[in-house]
Amino acid sequence: MDFLMSGLAACGACLFTNPLEVVKTRMQLQGELQAPGTYQRHYRNVFHAFITIGRVDGLAALQKGLAPALLYQFLMNGIRLGTYGLAEAGGYLHTAEGTLSPVRSAAAGALAGVMGAYLGSPIYMVKTHLQAQAASEIAVGHQYKHQIFPPQSWKVALAAAMVSGIAVVLAMTPFDVVSTRLYNQPTDAQGKGLMYRGLLDALLQTARTEGIFGMYKGLGASYFRLGPHTILSLFFWDQLRMLYYTYTK
Template structure:
């Protein structure tokens, strides 16, 4: 039941924050591997991106990829929060003397996050493809036609797992940018070689071509989304648990 409530709570938050995910994805793909000043900036900032997408693609485009995003949130956060809650309920987060262990809590949280991100990776790729789709005048990145589960979906699962694990101790944005680009790069099946050989290669190419600021594209959208999503997820989770335990009695 903890898995179900955790997943539903994350889905509730996702409905409100998915437009920011669309904006973030577009901004991270804008000017990919192009030097600053050499490409047209369709999205100047978070607010301009909202206005541009709504005006050109239509307001419904701000919820692109919502279905796979909900499925991803349900799977990833259901596993992440559910596993952590299960570990807490079983007493694994406490020492033999009964004291709370910060080290065990951190380890359980990181492990649950990596597991959830890895298993949800193929769905995240579909979400990225859908959110990148745009009218030709404001299109950025490679424009995929929707594929349910592209052949390379598990190859970049490690990138998603790295984002989830590294965020505990480091700033997430450069890895988030890289993860988005790895998910959206053309595949060999389309007759084009892959632009990136892996996470490190993507980081190096981005930094070398776009500079340090290129690694922080979409940072505004990322953090505008992160706060509300976290708060809403925990709020819905707490409310669902309260309702469940109230009726269980």
């Protein structure tokens, strides 16, 4: 039941924060491997991106990829919060004296986060493809025209796991940028012609061609999304747990 309540809580938060995820995805793909000033900036900042997407693609486009986003949140956070909740209920986070152990708590949280991100990775890739789809005049990155699970979906699970284990936005953003690009890079049926060979190669290429600021594309959207999503997830989780324990006792 902890897994179910955790997943539902994350889905509730996702309904409100998915538009910011759409904005973040497009800003991170904008000007991919192009030097600053050599490409047209369709999205100048978070607020301009909202207006541009709503005006050109329509307001419904701000909720693109919602179905896989909800499924991803249900799996990832259901596993993450549910596993952590089980560890807490089982007393594994406390010392022999009964006090909460920061080391055990951090280790349990990191392990739960990595598990959730890894298992949800294929769905995250589909979400990224759908959120990147746009009208030609504001399109960025590779434009996939499908809604299936790509064959290389598990190859970038490590990047997603690394992102989920970094708590600070400034530290997370470079990995988030390259993770989005790894998920959205085109490939043929033989797996050849990839733009990036892996996480480290994506980091190096981005830094070399776009500079340090290229590593922080979509930072504003990430910042504005992280707070509300975390607060709403915990709020819904707490309310669901209260309802469950109220009606089962």
